[in-house]
Amino acid sequence: MTEKIQLTNKVEAINWNRIQDDKDVEVWNRLVNNFWLPEKVPLSNDIQSWATLTEDEKLLTMRVFTGLTLLDTIQGTVGAVSLIPDAITPHEEAVYTNIAFMESVHAKSYSSIFSTLASTKEIDEAFRWSTENVNLQKKAQIIEGYYHGEDPLKRKIASTLLESFLFYSGFYLPMHWSSHAKLTNTADLIRLIIRDEAVHGYYIGYKFQKGLEGASEERKQELKDYTFELMYELYENEVQYTHDLYDPVGLAEDVKKFLHYNANKALMNLGYEAMFPSTVTDVSPAILAALSPNADENHDFFSGSGSSYVIGKAVNTEDEDWDF
Amino acid sequence: MSPTALADKQNAEAHESVNLTKSQLIYFSSVSENTKRFVDKLEMNAARIPVFATEPPLISAAPYVLLIPTYGGERGKHSIVPQIMKFLRYDENRVNLRGVIGAGNTNFGEYYCIAAKRIAQKCNVPVLYTFELMGTSEDVLKVKEGLETFWTPASPNWQER
Numbered sequence: 171m172t173e174k175i176q177l178t179n180k181v182e183a184i185n186w187n188r189i190q191d192d193k194d195v196e197v198w199n200r201l202v203n204n205f206w207l208p209e210k211v212p213l214s215n216d217i218q219s220w221a222t223l224t225e226d227e228k229l230l231t232m233r234v235f236t237g238l239t240l241l242d243t244i245q246g247t248v249g250a251v252s253l254i255p256d257a258i259t260p261h262e263e264a265v266y267t268n269i270a271f272m273e274s275v276h277a278k279s280y281s282s283i284f285s286t287l288a289s290t291k292e293i294d295e296a297f298r299w300s301t302e303n304v305n306l307q308k309k310a311q312i313i314e315g316y317y318h319g320e321d322p323l324k325r326k327i328a329s330t331l332l333e334s335f336l337f338y339s340g341f342y343l344p345m346h347w348s349s350h351a352k353l354t355n356t357a358d359l360i361r362l363i364i365r366d367e368a369v370h371g372y373y374i375g376y377k378f379q380k381g382l383e384g385a386s387e388e389r390k391q392e393l394k395d396y397t398f399e400l401m402y403e404l405y406e407n408e409v410q411y412t413h414d415l416y417d418p419v420g421l422a423e424d425v426k427k428f429l430h431y432n433a434n435k436a437l438m439n440l441g442y443e444a445m446f447p448s449t450v451t452d453v454s455p456a457i458l459a460a461l462s463p464n465a466d467e468n469h470d471f472f473s474g475s476g477s478s479y480v481i482g483k484a485v486n487t488e489d490e491d492w493d494f
Numbered sequence: 495m496s497p498t499a500l501a502d503k504q505n506a507e508a509h510e511s512v513n514l515t516k517s518q519l520i521y522f523s524s525v526s527e528n529t530k531r532f533v534d535k536l537e538m539n540a541a542r543i544p545v546f547a548t549e550p551p552l553i554s555a556a557p558y559v560l561l562i563p564t565y566g567g568e569r570g571k572h573s574i575v576p577q578i579m580k581f582l583r584y585d586e587n588r589v590n591l592r593g594v595i596g597a598g599n600t601n602f603g604e605y606y607c608i609a610a611k612r613i614a615q616k617c618n619v620p621v622l623y624t625f626e627l628m629g630t631s632e633d634v635l636k637v638k639e640g641l642e643t644f645w646t647p648a649s650p651n652w653q654e655r
Contacts, residue, residue, distance in 0.1 A: 361603055368601030376526045438627040448632050462600035471622040472640025
């Protein structure tokens with residue numbers, strides 16, 4: 171590769187006592203307080219459970235996790251780093267370095283899962299598969315292409331779609347196992363990754379919207395069109411990838427609903443309206459419950475389907491009561 | 495009332511620079527404005543809790559529903575942002591509260607919409623609805639219709655508590 175490396179032109183000492191955008195500090199603090207390492211998750215408790223999976227199920231799981239490893243590697247070594255030169259504030263640069271490092275932690279954590287559950291031979295075979303699977307490679311190439319491109323806002327779009335959409339064909343599987351009380355510690359680890367990706371997607375999407383402020387109507391339209399075109403391109407490939415992986419175990423249709431559901435959230439992170447109607451985003455309740463145990467209640471008091479509630483009397487609130 | 499809350503209140507009263515509202519919907523939205531986008535789509539009269547400390551505090555003068563986001567929780571800590579805490583320290587804002595609507599992201603697992611749930615529990619009012627990010631068109635419709643029913647003239651929600 172003879173490509174010239176893009177770096178920030180001018181670096182000044184970062185002053186955290188002079189903040190231009192409070193979001194930078196808020197997100198930095200959240201990321202720091204959410205910091206974790208795979209060594210803290212007792213993955214070895216899943217060894218017995220792993221033994222109950224069929225050979226097809228094991229193969230699927232290994233492949234899903236190598237696919238996720240590839241995406242996290244791209245995001246850690248290219249994606250988040252490529253955003254640094256276009257940062258508006260020095261604190262934004264610092265947040266990207268945090269995001270880049272966490273993506274490397276995520277990538278490494280799949281190797282922790284592998285070394286706990288599988289043999290070296292199985293691991294090597296899964297990594298070989300990841301270099302040979304056409305749809306996985308295509309997904310990587312599409313995203314990498316935009317990271318090497320010239321347009322800083324397009325890089326943010328590609329990055330947000332990766333963080334908030336492309337991971338989910340993979341994330342589905344550990345949620346599925348968890349809902350069947352299998353590989354539950356692995357699922358706990360994946361939930362930490364899912365939580366991190368939400369903060370990353372929110373932040374990069376927010377910075378994209380800041381970048382749009384003051385742009386001409388033509389430019390705004392160009393970026394909106396671009397976002398939806400890229401989403402369609404990635405979506406078509408994701409559907410193929412999903413069939414490749416999940417057809418042997420008969421889960422592809424439900425995975426696609428999960429893709430639609432997360433595609434909507436990715437678009438919302440960029441400030442655009444959801445694209446898929448609720449008729450195709452109705453993910454199986456077991457998967458949603460595995461993702462967010464309390465979300466299944468859905469708190470729809472209006473339609474009377476939420477949990478029953480008795481209204482009591484208002485209590486005086488003291489300051490310390492709010493220190494939860 | 496704690497010294498800081500009392501100081502906030504006295505300060506506000508001394509300067510008479512409070513912003514009184516009779517809106518039936520009060521919301522918070524940070525500079526990212528996801529929640530504001532949802533509120534705009536409701537096409538209802540709504541008051542926004544000040545984002546910056548330099549703005550006059552918002553005081554409710556009539557029963558209302560609170561609509562607030564939960565940002566990426568730190569294992570459930572710091573889920574209620576300081577601006578919302580400050581707003582709820584005014585007695586009027588707790589007495590007039592009739593229900594809470596939460597915006598959030600299921601990626602935060604058990605802490606999904608935790609700020610809305612905690613406020614509802616603390617103030618003994620129901621969580622009326624939860625939705626993700628800036629909400630889908632279906633969420634908008636459900637909340638719009640739900641609030642219209644919630645505030646029908648005969649509704650007990652108007653009564654003093």
